[in-house]
Amino acid sequence: MKVSIDKEKCSMCAxxxxxxxxxxxxxxxxxxxVKDEYKGVDVPTELEAKVQEAASxxxxxxxxxxx
Numbered sequence: 001m002k003v004s005i006d007k008e009k010c011s012m013c014a015x016x017x018x019x020x021x022x023x024x025x026x027x028x029x030x031x032x033x034v035k036d037e038y039k040g041v042d043v044p045t046e047l048e049a050k051v052q053e054a055a056s057x058x059x060x061x062x063x064x065x066x067x
Contacts, residue, residue, distance in 0.1 A: 002066040003034055003051050003063060003064065004063075005024075005033060005062050006062045009060045009061060010062040012031060012032055015059065016058060016063060019050060019054040020054045022047055023043060023047055023054075052065065
């Protein structure tokens, strides 16, 4: 699965960072993003459940998960 963040929807609440800091990060400018090593590539299988939980918990539905 691949994951990205819709920057226009993101409310920068950092819920995803709290749930899955392995994949999501809080940038110096306060924005949230997918860590560089996971941009455009499949997330490791062992992190898929945490990514799904982060997506489900995102109040602004900004996390995009692609199969």
